[in-house]
Amino acid sequence: MEHTRSFRFFNRGPSEAARLVFFALLSLLLLFVDARFKYLEYARNILFIPVNALQSLATFPSKLWHEAGEYLITQTRLVQDNEQLRLNSTEQAAQLQQLQVLQAEVGHLRSLLAVQQRAEYPMQLAEIIFVERDIFKRKLFLNKGSSANVLAGQIVIDETGVVGQITRVYPWVSEVTLITDKDHTVPVQVLRNGLRAIAFGSGGAGEITLRYTPVNAEIEVGDVLVTSGLDGTYPPGLPVARVTQVERNPAYPFARIACTPLAGVDKNRQLLILTGLPKLPTRPETEVEKVVRKSPKFPHKTP
């Protein structure tokens, strides 16, 4: 090491402690700006291009393994699958006919009641390219981004229920926060009796909890939770989870209710993004806000 040092004898630059203080302050500044404002998304988009290339290189072997596995399915397995599927399709054909009759009946009743017909939502198919690599978060990345008109806030579902919500959009990639993420909430209601509640992710792989539900709330094990559609972010009626455990301890104000998501949150490769949800009218202002707006004492506080 001695000779390395002699080269730097006259010009060693700032001391290590000064460098640490500089870079630590820079990091803290970036953290603050990134957490409070959205100024850095453009820089993130640009840096994502080389990172994305390296990441695809890292996930390439597992992808190859996956595809090889799909290719090498044995013939007996295919025959079995075929039989099972044929059986399923005959069973479902009968159900489908019943469903068509019911749908016609429901449509008739709705038009009689002049209830606004519930729209079928436009959606687009997207494929999962990476899953989360951070133990703190439950996130995954889809192969559609702002170039395919994906917007942050749109809902992601699979064929059985809600999977999550898009939280960040890059040009060709978008980031989905799963409903099991600890920071994610979904407004739900019990399908059986219409009771409203809020479902929180637990951070674990397959668990959701209902918080702030009173001890005497009418929820049983096996109840299905669907989105309530309140606040307009989620469309109403999408299946979310099934209740697996209800713990009513009178010592606490709220019951402990655990659910498992109905959608294969950690399984699928293809997911659907709901694109054109109808906008709800904005919330009318409260009496307090009206008074504040009209009062001459607070001239700047216009909503």
Next chain:
Amino acid sequence: MSESAPRNQEFLSASSGSFIVGSMLIALLLNWLPWQGWGLALRPDFVALILLYWCTHKPYRVGIGIAWMVGILADVADASLFGQHALAYSVLAFGGVVLHRRVQMFDLRQQTLQVFPLLLLSQAIYATVHWQLSGHMVWEYFISSIFSAALWAPLTLMLQSLRHLRNHSGQL
């Protein structure tokens, strides 16, 4: 090892920038493999290890600035906030650069004990930032620093022998 380490150091002084960059890229690739579940919780932080190796063995080539830049790349890849990895890696690099003489005095087993608190500290910084922002702590996360420290000795041996090999082929 402890007697031969300083002499090796003289021979190994000329290691090119491309070798350093290549080892960083491989470490980033290893970190970005699709780890899941417990594998993710127990995954050693390869990037932190390689950074610490270069900070203790080449403190004038690789320092806090480079650690910070690698941290920013890791932030983009993990979709964490800008500066979260960067802060943790900067502190790690500072520890490595300041303690580089001390670490090199010891043999590999003692080096592991010296390196473990540094790795733990950088993970603690990352976890603390996350805790401040979101309000919950993930304790399993700290187990991985044990695995990182356990990987220090094999990693050092491997990189030393690779550098040795490059040196000899360079002379021929």
